[in-house]
Amino acid sequence: MKRTIYLDHAATTFPKPECVYQKMDEINRSLAVNAGRGSYALARKAVNVIDKVRMELAEIAHAAQVAEVVLTPSATCALNEIIGGIKLRQTDTVYVSPFEHNAVIRSLHLKQEKIGFTIEELPCREDCAEIDIEKMKYMFAKNPPAYVFMSHVSNVTGYILPVERISNEAKKYQAEIIVDASQSMGLIPIDFAAWDLDYLVFAGHKTLYGAFGTGGFLIRHKRRLEPYFAGGTGSDSLNPRMPIQAPMAYEAGSPNIVSAGGLLAAMEDLKAHGNGAYEDGIHFFYEKEKMLTERLITGLQKIKNVQLYLPPADAHIGIVAFNLKGYQAGDVGMILDEDYQIAVRTGYHCAPLIHKVLGDESYAGVVRASVGRFTTEEEIESFVDAVEEILEG
Known part of the structure; x- marks a missing residue:
């Protein structure tokens, strides 16, 4: 049976490093007790695993001296806790980037229905789907932000938002900054302290290469x-x-000690690829994903009737959104799966705002191909060949 070519890493990275599976199996068999709920030796040992996870996450984000690490079952749970817990007032203006996931948009709207604050979108440039900083400055001056929510990397287009620049401008108005790093932590350098962030959300099962059941935020x-x-x-x-x-x-x-142990193993693996330094491990995998992303784009650009939705090349990683003229996005995904055993994601990707900017409603969203650290160049070539065959009929 032909092996599936998995290009849905933006949903969850798969597979994980072998050490993640081994560590989770080991903990399930020898340490799956309730951390922090008992004074016996096994419970204390489980607490040590949780504490180590916090320490490593803070180190990756350069936040050890300025933030606490909170563990939750997912990034969605983390965003709900943050949005449910911040002190929003009716007179506040909350800015969201047009790249936000429904974990932000729906949670904010639920709270807006109760309180009545204003939600504004950060503006995009007319010529491409990237944040218009100058127009944003004008909006901030006219309606000062109380809170700003932004993804670090768009889960639809792979656009790397200028988090530090946006934060610097928002802080002129004493705004609190909430960054969703679900698609970036472990893949792109993050400096919580230098960027003056207030909250940073992560998903352990994505670019950190842990298992489902691990997420959280830095506060x-x-x-x-x-x-x-x-x-x-x-x-x-x-x-x-x-x-x-x-x-x-x-x-x-x-606490989910089994998934926490897997996340710890994933972070140790990341550090090992950098010879003991997270920065070097992140750079190693970033360069690989950047190469794969560029190879994917180059291949698709050579095919007639492929509509690509590309951010600037120097602010793009891991995810390529496109459509095929004459096809609905969902139909392309079905053909790739059934005829070629290639797994991609299609539709609106739980990110409702960005599709107005992309103008992809006639396709019912986009086809999203997303690479990971285990994606091969041969798989990219097979994917591009499959797209070309589909268009040839």
């Missing part, structure tokens, strides 16, 4: 969220109120 010291999700924390159990100190204030329920 700057002195920031505090209102309780949004409550339950047991293993401490102060007679108190009916949640603790006030991070990270316990935001981590109700039993």
